[in-house]
Amino acid sequence: MPSSLSSGDRKILLIAGAAFVILVVLGFLLAPTNNETSAASTYSVASEGAKAAFLLLQQTGYHVERWQRPVRELKSDKHTVLIIADPSAAANQQGKKAIDDFISGGGRLITNGMIGASVLPEDFSEYNALPHTPWSEFNALTPSAITRAAPKITLSPVAHWSQSSGILLYGNENESVAVRVPHGEGDAIWLASATPFTNAGIKETKNLEFLLAAIGDKQHTRILFDEYVHGYGEHSVPEKRHPIMTALLVQSVVLALAALFTFSRRSGPLRPLAMESRLAPLEFVETLGGLYRHAHAASVAVDVSYQRFQYWITRRLGLAANASPEDLTRAVSERWKWNDDKFAQTLHEAASARYRPDLPQKEETFRKKKLLRLCNLCIPTQ
Known part of the structure; x- marks a missing residue:
């Protein structure tokens, strides 16, 4: 049976196929690997990842989990510690209210950075444009159970707490880089950066001791590493109806209709080209x-x-x-x-x-x- 494709169609098909293969190859070659992420995710083995801390807590007997649902579905519990390390985007009003209810109900939140501070009951964080060193040691500022277990910590001072509100845990004479903020029956611990949780930073001076002291009792504490903020986990139905998803769906429908219309026209009956009337040249002459x-x-x-x-x-x-x-x-x-x-x-x-x-x-x-x-x-x- 002879092919229904003309030589021109075959040429276009070959060019499109070659372009597709080239794009696929370039996608595999240029795609970043999973360990190149800069977020403190428990799935990441990069220096900035937090997989080492997650596995360490898991192997030492702590009840540690990955939280992969919206934070508004989290119930308040006096024995739950929620760790939001290096959040990629600020929470909306529903998320902030859910975190506020979680803390006031007796839970403990550990977060870092200016985005993390935006969900706290009070936010006095400020950005340090030029940190003097990538990592620095900071001594304890206030006696507490945490500072007694870890008299100093090491982290990157990319931000600082500008006021003396809350309980200042670590810093120096110029800035505070770790603060405990009591709220209701619970509290929140804010850090300038996620260095104590990261694969590279957990081994630095007293960072592991700080992490264990901030988490608390091994037997009764449930530890949740929030991976939803890093893009992992299932999204609820309202978020599946996000305007971006709607726009993608509309574009897909338009593309499908265009392909169907083009195919139907090419597959229709062939008609001879209408002959041009000689009246046109004669009219031009006249x-x-x-x-x-x-x-x-x-x-x-x-x-x-x-x-x-x-x-x-x-x-x-x-x-x-x-x-x-x-x-x-x-x-x-x-x-x-x-x-x-x-x-x-x-x-x-x-x-x-x-x-x-x-x-x-x-x-x-x-x-x-x-x-x-x-x-x-x-x-x-x-």
């Missing part, structure tokens, strides 16, 4: 003639006819395009052996018509007919 007549440009019409005749005869005689009537008469007489006493006169009259803008229409018609007669006579002579 329109051009009417334009000359309306503008009283009889000399232009004669000049156009003479130039066409001159172009035709000089090409056949091998003369220059601007040959004079005398040169044309002499060449016709010598090469074609054709003598006509009125040949030179007709050429002179036609060539001089361009200099007569007041040329009468009757004389214009007469000269054009004489040129046509010469053309008809020259063809059989040649």
Whole structure:
């Protein structure tokens, strides 16, 4: 059975297939690996990831889980610690209220950075534009169970707590980088960065001791690492109806309809191309003639006819395009052996018509007919 694809269609199909293969290969080559993420995710083995802390707590007997649902579905519990490390986006009003209810109900929140501080009952965090060192050691500022277990910690001071509200845990004479904020029956611990949770930072001075002290009792505490803020987990129905998802669905429907319409047109019956009517060129000639007549440009019409005749005869005689009537008469007489006493006169009259803008229409018609007669006579002579 012969193929229904033409050579042009096959060429387009091959080009599209080659482009698709190239894009797939480039996608595999240029796609970032999972360990290149800069978020403190428990799935990441990069330096900034938090998989080491998660596995360490799991292997030492802590009840640790990954929370992969919206925070508004989290119930308040006095023995639950929620760790939101390096959140990628600020929570909406529903999320902030859910976190506030979680803390006031007796839970403990551990978070970091300015985005993490935005969900706290009070936010006095400020960004440090130029940290003096990537990592720095900070001593305890206030006696507490946490600072007694870890007299100092090491972290990156990308932010600081600008006021003395809450209980200042760690810092120096210039800035505070760790704060405990009591709220209701629970509290929140804010850090300038997630260094104590990261794979590279957990081994630094007293960071592990700080993490264990901040979590609390091993036997009764439930630890939740929030992975929903890093893009993991199931999304609820309202979030599946996000405007971006709606726009993607609309674009997919439009693309499918365009493909269906294109395929249906290409698969329809073939009809011969309609022949172009000869009336169009004739109408053009009549329109051009009417334009000359309306503008009283009889000399232009004669000049156009003479130039066409001159172009035709000089090409056949091998003369220059601007040959004079005398040169044309002499060449016709010598090469074609054709003598006509009125040949030179007709050429002179036609060539001089361009200099007569007041040329009468009757004389214009007469000269054009004489040129046509010469053309008809020259063809059989040649």
